[in-house]
Amino acid sequence: xxxxxxxxxxxxxxxxxxxxxxxxxxxxxxxxxxxxxxxxxxxxxxxxxxxxxxxxxxxxxxxxxxxxxxxxxxxxxxxxxxxxxxxxxxxxxxxxxxxxxxxxxxxxxxxxxxxxxxxxxxxxxxxxxxxxxxxxxxxxxxxxxxxxxxxxxxxxxxxxxxxxxxxxxxxxxxxxxxxxxxxxxxxxxxxxxxxxxxxxxxxxxxxxxxxxxxxxxxxxxxxxxxxxxxxxxxxxxxxxxxxxxxxxxxxxxxxxxxxxxxxxxxxxxxxxxxxxxxxxxxxxxxxxxxxxxxxxxxxxxxxxxxxxxxxxxxxxxxxxxxxxxxxxxxxxxxxxxxxxxxxxxxxxxxxxxxxxxxxxxxxxxxxxxxxxxxxxxxxxxxxxxxxxxxxxxxxxxxxxxxxxxxxxxxxxxxxxxxxxxxxxxxxxxxxxxxxxxxxxxxxxxxxxxxxxxxxxxxxxxxxxxx
Amino acid sequence: xxxxxxxxxxxxxxxxxxxxxxxxxxxxxxxxxxxxxxxxxxxxxxxxxxxxxxxxxxxxxxxxxxxxxxxxxxxxxxxxxxxxxxxxxxxxxxxxxxxxxxxxxxxxxxxxxxxxxxxxxxxxxxxxxxxxxxxxxxxxxxxxxxxxxxxxxxxxxxxxxxxxxxxxxxxxxxxxxxxxxxxxxxxxxxxxxxxxxxxxxxxxxxxxxxxxxxxxxxxxxxxxxxxxxxxxxxxxxxxxxxxxxxxxxxxxxxxxxxxxxxxxxxxxxxxxxxxxxxxxxxxxxxxxxxxxxxxxxxxxxxxxxxxxxxxxxxxxxxxxxxxxxxxxxxxxxxxxxxxxxxxxxxxxxxxxxxxxxxxxxxxxxxxxxxxxxxxxxxxxxxxxxxxxxxxxxxxxxxxxxxxxxxxxxxxxxxxxxxxxxxxxxxxxxxxxxxxxxxxxxxxxxxxxxxxxxxxxxxxxxxxxxx
Numbered sequence: 001x002x003x004x005x006x007x008x009x010x011x012x013x014x015x016x017x018x019x020x021x022x023x024x025x026x027x028x029x030x031x032x033x034x035x036x037x038x039x040x041x042x043x044x045x046x047x048x049x050x051x052x053x054x055x056x057x058x059x060x061x062x063x064x065x066x067x068x069x070x071x072x073x074x075x076x077x078x079x080x081x082x083x084x085x086x087x088x089x090x091x092x093x094x095x096x097x098x099x100x101x102x103x104x105x106x107x108x109x110x111x112x113x114x115x116x117x118x119x120x121x122x123x124x125x126x127x128x129x130x131x132x133x134x135x136x137x138x139x140x141x142x143x144x145x146x147x148x149x150x151x152x153x154x155x156x157x158x159x160x161x162x163x164x165x166x167x168x169x170x171x172x173x174x175x176x177x178x179x180x181x182x183x184x185x186x187x188x189x190x191x192x193x194x195x196x197x198x199x200x201x202x203x204x205x206x207x208x209x210x211x212x213x214x215x216x217x218x219x220x221x222x223x224x225x226x227x228x229x230x231x232x233x234x235x236x237x238x239x240x241x242x243x244x245x246x247x248x249x250x251x252x253x254x255x256x257x258x259x260x261x262x263x264x265x266x267x268x269x270x271x272x273x274x275x276x277x278x279x280x281x282x283x284x285x286x287x288x289x290x291x292x293x294x295x296x297x298x299x300x301x302x303x304x305x306x307x308x309x310x311x312x313x314x315x316x317x318x319x320x321x322x323x324x325x326x327x328x329x330x331x332x333x334x335x336x337x338x339x340x341x342x343x344x345x346x347x348x349x350x351x352x353x354x355x356x357x358x359x360x361x362x363x364x365x366x367x368x369x370x371x372x373x374x375x376x377x378x379x380x381x382x383x384x385x386x387x388x389x390x391x392x393x394x395x396x397x398x399x400x401x402x403x404x405x406x407x408x409x410x411x412x413x414x415x416x417x418x419x420x421x422x423x424x425x426x427x428x429x430x431x432x433x434x435x436x437x438x439x440x441x442x443x444x445x446x447x448x449x450x451x452x453x454x455x456x457x458x459x460x461x462x463x464x465x466x
Numbered sequence: 467x468x469x470x471x472x473x474x475x476x477x478x479x480x481x482x483x484x485x486x487x488x489x490x491x492x493x494x495x496x497x498x499x500x501x502x503x504x505x506x507x508x509x510x511x512x513x514x515x516x517x518x519x520x521x522x523x524x525x526x527x528x529x530x531x532x533x534x535x536x537x538x539x540x541x542x543x544x545x546x547x548x549x550x551x552x553x554x555x556x557x558x559x560x561x562x563x564x565x566x567x568x569x570x571x572x573x574x575x576x577x578x579x580x581x582x583x584x585x586x587x588x589x590x591x592x593x594x595x596x597x598x599x600x601x602x603x604x605x606x607x608x609x610x611x612x613x614x615x616x617x618x619x620x621x622x623x624x625x626x627x628x629x630x631x632x633x634x635x636x637x638x639x640x641x642x643x644x645x646x647x648x649x650x651x652x653x654x655x656x657x658x659x660x661x662x663x664x665x666x667x668x669x670x671x672x673x674x675x676x677x678x679x680x681x682x683x684x685x686x687x688x689x690x691x692x693x694x695x696x697x698x699x700x701x702x703x704x705x706x707x708x709x710x711x712x713x714x715x716x717x718x719x720x721x722x723x724x725x726x727x728x729x730x731x732x733x734x735x736x737x738x739x740x741x742x743x744x745x746x747x748x749x750x751x752x753x754x755x756x757x758x759x760x761x762x763x764x765x766x767x768x769x770x771x772x773x774x775x776x777x778x779x780x781x782x783x784x785x786x787x788x789x790x791x792x793x794x795x796x797x798x799x800x801x802x803x804x805x806x807x808x809x810x811x812x813x814x815x816x817x818x819x820x821x822x823x824x825x826x827x828x829x830x831x832x833x834x835x836x837x838x839x840x841x842x843x844x845x846x847x848x849x850x851x852x853x854x855x856x857x858x859x860x861x862x863x864x865x866x867x868x869x870x871x872x873x874x875x876x877x878x879x880x881x882x883x884x885x886x887x888x889x890x891x892x893x894x895x896x897x898x899x900x901x902x903x904x905x906x907x908x909x910x911x912x913x914x915x916x917x918x919x920x921x922x923x924x925x926x927x928x929x930x931x932x
Contacts, residue, residue, distance in 0.1 A: 036625045159502045159900070162849055197900060357823070357879045359850065383628055384825065384879075386852040413823045413850075413879065415900045434625070434663060434881045 041296040049286035049428035058090030073261035083257040094247030110226035113205040147186035179219040180211035193227040259320040267313040274348035278324035285426035293355030300440040321396040335399030350394025355436035356412035362391025365406035507766040515752035515894035522749040524556030539727035549723040560713030576692035613652035645685040646677035659693040725786040733779035740814035744790035751892035759821030766906040787862040801865030816860025821902035822878035828857025831872035
C-alpha cells in the first residue's frame with residue numbers, strides 16, 4: 001500500500017507536470033500549424049486595408065470598419081457578437097495642406113501633414129521660423145524670441161535605443177504638447193519633425209492636444225528629410241519666412257462603436273479574458289500595422305479557439321476598440337462599463353505594436369501574474385519568443401487597470417514600426433504574412449495557457465521544465 | 467598578511483569578473499552606438515546595389531564589385547587589403563526566357579527564370595507537362611510516364627516550420643537536382659516551383675547542377691502563383707502541352723577574386739579570425755539581402771574596430787567571398803590556401819541569411835567553443851539576442867572546417883528572407899537600415915569577446931552573470 005502511495009505520489013508530482021507540458025506543447029503546435037497553414041488574418045487584413053482603407057474615428061471609413069468587423073465575426077459564428085456605442089471626436093483633414101518657403105530664389109514645398117486635432121490656418125499664415133530641440137530651449141528663448149513666429153521642433157528620435165518605442169517616447173512630447181508649449185510664448189504655429197528613425201520624405205501624423213486656456217495654433221509634421229533641409233536653410237537664413245495653409249478642423253462628436261465578440265467560458269462564463277486591438281487608424285495609408293494587424297490577430301485568436309475546438313474555461317472576448325488614436329474613448333468607455341456591470345476580468349491582452357515577428361510579451365500585473373507567465377517561457381522557445389518581462393500593456397486596455405487584472409502587450413520586433421507609423425507607407429503590402437500570423441499564434445497560445453492554468457493555480461500546477 | 471590574501475582572492479575571484487563584465491558591456495554599448503548613430507553599412511549597401519547592381523560570378527558587374535570592395539576597404543585604411551585570385555564558372559542568362567501555354571483558347575505566359583547553370587533550349591522546346599511532388603513520385607511514374615515530357619516539380623515549402631531555412635532545406639532538392647533526376651526517366655525539361663513562402667508572381671532562381679553521365683535538360687523556376695495556375699490547368703487538361711524557350715548557356719571559366727582586408731592582431735598576428743559574406747549574387751534584383759548585407763556588415767565590423775580603436779589580439783580578416791551562389795570557388799580556394807600556408811584560424815563568422823533583425827548565432831564548433839559563446843549570452847540580452855545554439859556556419863566558411871576552427875553563422879529573423887531570395891525583389895529598398903546595423907553590431911561584439919577571452923581561457927575568465 002505504501003509502495004503504491006509512493007508510486008502514486010511519483011506520478012502526481014513527477015510525471016503529471018511532464019504530461020501536462022507535453023500536452024501543452026502539442027496544443028501550441030496545433031495553434032501554430034493552423035495559423036501558418038490555414039490562417040485567415042492576412043486576408044482579413046487585406047480586406048480591411050484595401051476595401052475599407054484608413055479609418056479615422058468619426059469618418060465614413062471608420063463606420064465601414066465597424067460594419068466589416070461585426071460581419072466578419074458573425075460569419076465566424078462566435079457565441080455573441082455585438083456593438084458597444086460610444087461618442088468619438090471627429091477631426092477632418094480637409095483638402096488644403098501646404099507649406100512653402102523660398103530659398104536662393106527657389107520655391108520649396110515639402111510634404112507635410114497636419115497633426116490630428118490641429119486647428120486650420122484660416123487662410124495663408126506667414127511667419128518666421130525658429131528651430132528648437134525641446135521645451136527647455138523654448139523657455140530659454142522666451143516670449144521675446146518666439147512671439148509671432150513658427151516654432152520648428154526638430155529633436156530626432158534617439159537611434160541608439162534598441163527599442164524604437166523608447167526612442168519614440170523620448171520625442172513625442174514635441175508632437176503631442178508642442179503647440180500649446182509654443183503658444184505660451186506667442187508662437188503662431190508649429191512644425192514638428194516626424195517621429196521616425198528613417199531618413200525619408202514621408203511625413204508622419206499623430207495626435208496632438210491643446211492645453212486649456214492657451215491659444216490654439218496650427219501644428220504640422222514635416223518628414224525627416226524635410227526637417228533636415230529646413231534646418232539647413234535656417235542656418236544660412238535665420239530670418240526665413242514661410243507660408244502655411246491648412247484647412248483641417250474639428251467637427252462635433254459623432255456616434256461610433258467598439259465591436260465585440262465572445263466565446264463563452266465553459267467553467268467561468270462570468271470571468272472575462274480580453275484580446276484586442278484598435279479598429280480606428282490615422283487618415284493616411286491604410287492603418288495596416290497600426291492597428292489593422294492587432295485587429296485581425298485578435299479576431300484570429302477566437303477563430304483559432306473555435307476551429308481547434310479549444311473550449312475556454314473563461315469567457316474569451318475579442319474587442320475591436322474605436323478611437324485609440326485621438327481620444328481612447330473606446331478603451332475608456334469599455335472600462336467604465338466593466339466597472340458598472342461589476343464584470344470580473346482575468347486578463348486583457350493588446351496587440352498594437354505592428355504585425356512584426358513576435359518576440360514575447362510585456363506584462364503589467366502582479367508579481368504572481370508575471371511569474372506565472374514567465375513559467376510558460378519554455379513552451380514558447382521553439383517559436384523564438386524570449387521576452388517575458390514586466391512592461392506596458394496597451395492604450396486601449398490601460399483603463400481596465402485595477403490592481404487585479406493582468407494587462408499584457410504583445411511585443412513584436414520594433415525596428416521597422418516607425419518606418420510606417422501614422423504615415424502613407426502603413427499599407428498592407430508592408431506587412432509580412434508569416435510575421436502577422438506568428439503574432440496571432442503567440443497570442444492565442446498565451447491565452448490558452450493562462451485560461452488553462454489561471455494565475456492562482458498557475459505557479460503551482462505548471463512547473464515547466466526550463 | 468593572510469587577511470590581505472583573502473581580500474586579494476576576493477578581488478580576483480569575485481570583483482574581477484564583475485569589472486570585466488562591466489567593461490565588456492560598456493564596449494558593446496560603444497559598438498552599438500557607433501553603428502546606430504554613424505554606421506556606414508547601409509550607405510555602402512546602397513552603393514553596391516545601385517551603382518554595381520547584381521553581380522553573378524564571371525559577369526562584368528562581379529568584377530565591378532571586386533573593384534568596389536577593394537577600393538572601399540582601402541579607403542577605410544585597414545592594415546592590408548588584397549585580392550585572392552580564383553577561377554569561377556560563367557553562366558549567362560541570355561535574352562530569351564519564355565514559357566507559353568494555351569488554356570481555354572487563352573494564351574498564358576507566366577514569368578519564369580532559368581535556374582542558374584541550366585542549358586538553353588536551342589530553339590522552342592515543346593512538350594506535355596507532368597506534375598510531381600518529389601523524386602519518389604518521379605520514380606513511381608517511371609520512364610513510361612516521364613519520357614519526352616516536361617517535369618513540373620511543385621512541392622511547396624512547409625509553412626509550419628518556424629525557421630524558413632528548414633522549410634527551404636526540405637524543398638531545394640527539386641531545384642538543385644531535379645533536372646538530372648527527371649532526365650534519368652527521359653524528361654526533356656523541368657519547371658520548378660519557386661522556393662518562397664509567399665504567394666506572388668515573382669520567380670526565384672538559384673543554383674542547379676547536372677549529374678555526370680545524365681543528359682542535361684533545361685530547367686526553369688516558376689512563381690508560386692504561376693505554379694498554382696499551371697497545376698489547376700493540368701487538373702482540367704492533363705495533356706497540356708507547353709512551349710519553352712531559353713537562351714541561357716555556360717561559357718568558359720574566367721578569373722575573379724576574393725577581396726580581403728585585415729587588421730593585424732597585436733598579440734597573435736599569426737592567428738586569424740575571419741568575418742565575411744559573399745560578394746557575388748544571382749543575376750536578378752540587386753543581391754541586397756543575399757548577400758550584399760553580409761558583405762557590408764563584414765566590412766563594418768573592421769570599420770568599427772578601427773573607429774573605436776579596438777586593437778584585436780588576433781588578426782581580424784574580412785573576406786568578401788566570390789562565387790558562393792554557383793560553385794563556392796571562393797570559399798574552397800580560401801580554405802585550400804589556408805591549409806597550404808598552415809595558417810591558424812580561431813574562428814570564421816559568416817553573415818549570409820539576410821540583413822534582418824539579428825536573433826543570435828549558430829555555432830559549428832567544439833563543445834568548449836559553444837559553451838564559451840553561450841557564456842556571453844547575458845551581454846547580448848539588452849540587444850535582444852537570445853539564440854546561441856549549435857548549428858550551421860555558412861557556405862563560404864564551410865571548407866575551413868577542420869575540427870579546430872569555430873564556425874559561426876549570424877542568425878537573423880528568417881521570416882522574410884525567402885520573400886526576396888534570388889528574386890527581382892531582393893533590392894536595397896527591402897533592407898531596413900537598423901536591422902542591418904544591428905547585425906553588424908552583434909557580429910562585431912561577438913568577435914570582440916572571443917578575441918578578448920579566447921576559447922581556451924573563455925570559460926574560466928569570463929564568468930558572466932546570468
